[in-house]
Amino acid sequence: MPFDLKTGLTSPSGARLTVHQTQTRRKPVGVVQICHGMVEHAARYGRFAAFLSARGFHCVAHDHRGHGGTTAPDAPRGVFGKHDGADKVIADVIAVRDRIDIDFAGLPVILFGHSMGGLIALNVLTGHAGRYAGAAIWNANFSAGLAGKLATLLLRWERLRRGSDMPSRLLPKLTFRAWGRQVTDARTEFDWLSRDPDEVDKYVADPLCGFDASVSLWQDVFDLTFRGADDAALDPIPRDLPINLAGGEKDPATFGGKAVTALAQRLEAKGFQRVTAMIYPGTRHETLNEINRDAAMADFVRWANAALASQSPRTGAK
Numbered sequence: 251m252p253f254d255l256k257t258g259l260t261s262p263s264g265a266r267l268t269v270h271q272t273q274t275r276r277k278p279v280g281v282v283q284i285c286h287g288m289v290e291h292a293a294r295y296g297r298f299a300a301f302l303s304a305r306g307f308h309c310v311a312h313d314h315r316g317h318g319g320t321t322a323p324d325a326p327r328g329v330f331g332k333h334d335g336a337d338k339v340i341a342d343v344i345a346v347r348d349r350i351d352i353d354f355a356g357l358p359v360i361l362f363g364h365s366m367g368g369l370i371a372l373n374v375l376t377g378h379a380g381r382y383a384g385a386a387i388w389n390a391n392f393s394a395g396l397a398g399k400l401a402t403l404l405l406r407w408e409r410l411r412r413g414s415d416m417p418s419r420l421l422p423k424l425t426f427r428a429w430g431r432q433v434t435d436a437r438t439e440f441d442w443l444s445r446d447p448d449e450v451d452k453y454v455a456d457p458l459c460g461f462d463a464s465v466s467l468w469q470d471v472f473d474l475t476f477r478g479a480d481d482a483a484l485d486p487i488p489r490d491l492p493i494n495l496a497g498g499e500k501d502p503a504t505f506g507g508k509a510v511t512a513l514a515q516r517l518e519a520k521g522f523q524r525v526t527a528m529i530y531p532g533t534r535h536e537t538l539n540e541i542n543r544d545a546a547m548a549d550f551v552r553w554a555n556a557a558l559a560s561q562s563p564r565t566g567a568k
Contacts, residue, residue, distance in 0.1 A: 302547075
């Protein structure tokens with residue numbers, strides 16, 4: 251199901267962002283701003299946007315640099331940027347947030363991120379939490395550990411040998427393809443995304459999905475991962491900010507949801523008072539495209555309504 255509207259927005263980062271929007275026809279209660287995952291694009295969240303709009307939420311999602319229809323001089327497909335890619339992606343999120351203030355003035359905003367989008371969302375909060383009434387971080391893994399550090403070394407080697415803008419040969423084998431092999435009786439190498447064969451087939455057929463990311467994009471993703479894994483980075487986030495975490499019991503990208511649980515435990519240990527976490531049984535990586543998606547989306551709306559019912563004055567702050 252497509253979004254209602256597609257527009258362009260020039261970000262201070264220099265990117266021309268493709269922005270998708272669906273407005274509720276009910277009395278609006280808030281706005282959900284979506285950050286999509288790696289090697290996909292925002293238009294895939296149209297069904298989620300329709301579900302939210304039917305329940306009183308406007309929904310706004312943009313294509314990150316190097317993805318979908320967004321363009322930038324330093325960001326061809328699969329690249330965030332030649333330099334400071336992670337910071338530029340965060341700046342783009344804030345550019346969209348600024349636009350939301352113009353289009354939907356006065357409404358509270360919830361930040362939603364899936365997978366890589368969850369990495370981006372948490373990093374956005376470390377500098378801009380006052381702009382949001384809550385945050386949902388789904389299917390994201392901040393538990394890279396030693397394997398992540400080894401991956402960064404391999405990426406440095408690839409960058410020296412092949413250049414930063416070339417597709418990584420090593421990381422897809424260690425991630426997407428390795429995760430695909432963990433699914434028994436898989437029809438495709440992307441069955442790790444969902445148990446719904448129609449959704450997997452849509453992903454495989456989509457020319458804007460499943461491409462091999464560049465060496466620099468992988469480096470930026472690990473930059474976001476390790477930044478978010480630093481407890482000191484969490485210090486600026488208010489401890490009463492509602493945070494919603496979700497994962498799948500059969501998601502190889504988050505160690506079967508263990509990385510999601512670890513993030514919840516870490517946040518609670520740091521004093522965050524309003525953390526909710528759900529690991530959905532049998533669910534793989536793309537919770538919003540899984541066979542139990544309706545239940546997961548309904549859970550999100552219940553959480554979002556509760557978060558907005560107790561919003562604090564900071565949600566309108568700059």
